[in-house]
Amino acid sequence: MKDPVYKTVELTGTSTTTIEDAVNKALKRAHKTIKGLRWFQVTETRGSIDKGQVHQWQVTLKAGFEIQD
Amino acid sequence: MKDPVYKTVELTGTSTTTIEDAVNKALKRAHKTIKGLRWFQVTETRGSIDKGQVHQWQVTLKAGFEIQD
Amino acid sequence: MKDPVYKTVELTGTSTTTIEDAVNKALKRAHKTIKGLRWFQVTETRGSIDKGQVHQWQVTLKAGFEIQD
Amino acid sequence: MKDPVYKTVELTGTSTTTIEDAVNKALKRAHKTIKGLRWFQVTETRGSIDKGQVHQWQVTLKAGFEIQD
Amino acid sequence: MKDPVYKTVELTGTSTTTIEDAVNKALKRAHKTIKGLRWFQVTETRGSIDKGQVHQWQVTLKAGFEIQD
Amino acid sequence: MKDPVYKTVELTGTSTTTIEDAVNKALKRAHKTIKGLRWFQVTETRGSIDKGQVHQWQVTLKAGFEIQD
C-alpha cells in the first residue's frame, strides 16, 4: 500500500509571550511521542487575562503525521 | 517547560434519558484511561428515533486534558 | 433498487420545561404523519424569555426517515 | 419611530446540574439590570470536568431586548 | 453501563485515482489497529496537482468506533 | 406571476459503490414524486464501515425544483 495515510491530533499549546511560541510549545511536546509530524493548522486562539493584559496564550491546532506500518 | 500543553479527544456519549447524561457517560468512560480531563465542549447533538420519541441521545463533545511528562 | 433513500424535514419543537421535552414534542407530532422516522440532529436551541426566566424552549432539529416505495 | 430596535448581549450561565439551569441562571442575573429581555439563542455549551464527571456546565447564549426610548 | 461510548479519530487517506479510494485507504489502514470502526464523515477534500491534473487526492475524514471495556 | 419560485428538499442517497451513485439513487427516487427537479448541492458525505472498508456511502444533498401553479 504505497499511498500514505495520515492521522491528525488536536493540541492546545500555551505561552505567556506569543502565539508562535504557544504553537511551538505544543509541537515540541507532541514530538516526544509522535514521530513524523508534518503539518499543522491553527483552529482557535484564546487566552486568559490578568490585570488587563494577556496572561496566557492558548492556541489550539491540528497536527498531522503519517501513520507508519 | 512550564507552559502546559493539552490534547483534545472527540467522544460521543449516548443515553436514553438526557443530553447531560450522555455527556457524563462519555466523560466517565474516558476517565478510565485518561487522567486529568479538564474541560469539554459539545459539538453535536443527534439521536435515534423509535415510535416518534427519542430512543437514544448521541452527544458528541471534545474533551481536553493536560499532557503529562 | 435496494439502496435506501432518506428524506429530512426540519422541525421546531417547543416546551416550557426542557430541551429534551421540546425535541420529543416535535418528534411525537411528526410521527402522526410521517412513518419511519429514524434519526434527528439538533441544529438550533432558542427560546423566549419572561421575567428573567425561560418561558418557552424552541429547539430546531432535522429528522430523517426512509422514503417508502 | 414605531419600528422597534433590539440589542443583543452575550452571556455565559453556569450550573452544576443542567444546561437548562445554566441558561436560567444567566437570564435571572441579566434581568436585574436589563428590562424587557425577549428571546435568547444558545451559541455554545462547554464545561469543566472533575473526576470524570461534569463539574460545571457553561452555556453561552445571546439574549435580546428592546431598546427603550 | 449499557449505553455505548464512541471515540472519533481524524484521518487523511490519499489516492492517485478517486475520492472513494482515498477514503478506503484510510479506513483499511486504521482497521489494522482500531477494532469496531462504525461510521465516517468526510470533512475535507484536497489534493496535489502535477501538470494540470490531480496527482494525489487527499481526503480527510472522521471515523468513529465504540470504546470497548 | 412570471418570476419562478423554487422549493428545496433535503435527501440522503446511499450506495455501496460510489458517491456519484448515491447522489443518482437519491435523485432517481425523488423524481418519482417530484416533477421538475433542476439542481442539487451536496451538503454532507458520510458512510458506514464494515471490516475496514466503506460499507455504505450516505450522501446528503439539497435538490431544488420549480413550484408549479
Add this chain to the structure above:
Amino acid sequence: MKDPVYKTVELTGTSTTTIEDAVNKALKRAHKTIKGLRWFQVTETRGSIDKGQVHQWQVTLKAGFEIQD
C-alpha cells in the same frame, strides 16, 4: 398537546427588481398551499447576470409555520 410544533420549508424566490421582492414572491407562492406561515430567515442571496447587470435575484429563505392538528 399545548406546546406548538413548527415546520420549516426552504424556498427560493426570484425577482428582476429587488431582494425584498424576491422574498415576497416566494412567500406569496408558498401561502397558496401552506397556512400559518409565521417567520422566515434569508440563507442565501444569489443571482444571474446579463450584460453586466443583475438579471434575476435569487433569494433562498427558510419559512416556518405551525403544524396544525
Add this chain to the structure above:
Amino acid sequence: MKDPVYKTVELTGTSTTTIEDAVNKALKRAHKTIKGLRWFQVTETRGSIDKGQVHQWQVTLKAGFEIQD
C-alpha cells in the same frame, strides 16, 4: 496610547418596508446613546410573515465605534 480600540454592539433593526430601512432604523436609534459609530456588518436577515407577505423585516448587524478616553 495612540492605537485606537473599538467596541462592537449587536443590534436588530426592524422595518415594514426594506432591509436598508431596518439597518438605518437600528443605527439611528444606537446613535442616540453611542458616539462615533463607524462601521457595521449585517449578520442575519429574518422577518415575520402575515398573509403571505413580509410583515416586518428584522435585520441583525454588528456596529463598531471607537472607545473614547
Add this chain to the structure above:
Amino acid sequence: MKDPVYKTVELTGTSTTTIEDAVNKALKRAHKTIKGLRWFQVTETRGSIDKGQVHQWQVTLKAGFEIQD
C-alpha cells in the same frame, strides 16, 4: 473539451443608496474587462456609518464567468 470551466472573482461594490445598487455597481465595473459573467453570490454586507445613518453600503460578492478558449 466540451465541458465548460468557470472562474470566480470576488468583488466589493459600494453605493450610498441600496444593497442592490452596490451589487450592480460591482457587476457593471467588472463587465468592462470580463466577458461572459454568468452568476453571482453575495458573501458579505457591510458599510460605513455617518451621523447614525448608512453612509456607504459595501457588498461583497463572488461573480462567475466561463473561461473562453
Add this chain to the structure above:
Amino acid sequence: MKDPVYKTVELTGTSTTTIEDAVNKALKRAHKTIKGLRWFQVTETRGSIDKGQVHQWQVTLKAGFEIQD
C-alpha cells in the same frame, strides 16, 4: 526574498461523469494559462438534474500556485 508566496484562484469544473473528472477538467483548463499549480481544495459540489439523474457535475475548488518573480 526566499520565502515563496502563493496565489489562489477559484474555479468550477464540470463533467457529465464524475466529481473527479470535473476537478481534472478545471485543472487542465487552468494549466493552459497558469504555471506551477500546486494544490487544490474542493469547496462545493453542485450539479444540474435532468430526468431524475445528474446531468452535469459542477465542482468548485480553490487552486494554489507559486507567484513567480
Add this chain to the structure above:
Amino acid sequence: MKDPVYKTVELTGTSTTTIEDAVNKALKRAHKTIKGLRWFQVTETRGSIDKGQVHQWQVTLKAGFEIQD
C-alpha cells in the same frame, strides 16, 4: 446564587507592530472600565495596507468577565 454568570464584550484592538500587541491594547483599554476580565477569544484578524506592508493590525476578540452583584 453561587453559580457565576459571565458577560462577553466584542472589541477590536489595533497595532502597527504585532497581533499580540493589538490584543493587549484592546484588553488594556477595556480594563479601565471593566473589572474582572477573565478570558478572550480571537475572532478575526484583519488590517490596513500601506505601500505593500501592514499599516495597522486590527484584531477582533471577545473578552469575558464575571458579572458582579
Add this chain to the structure above:
Amino acid sequence: MKDPVYKTVELTGTSTTTIEDAVNKALKRAHKTIKGLRWFQVTETRGSIDKGQVHQWQVTLKAGFEIQD
C-alpha cells in the same frame, strides 16, 4: 461612476519566523503587480513541521484593492 469598486485576491505568505512576517511577505510580493492594496483579512494559519518545531508558517489572507478605471 463615483462609487468605488474593489477586488479581492487570495494569497498565502510564508515565513520561517512569525505570522506577521508571512503576511508582510505576501503583501510585499502582491504590491509588485497590484496598485492600491487597501486591506486584508487572515483566513487560515497553517504550517509545516520539522523536528517538532514550526518549519514554515503559511498564512492565507484575502487582500482588497480598488479597481482603477
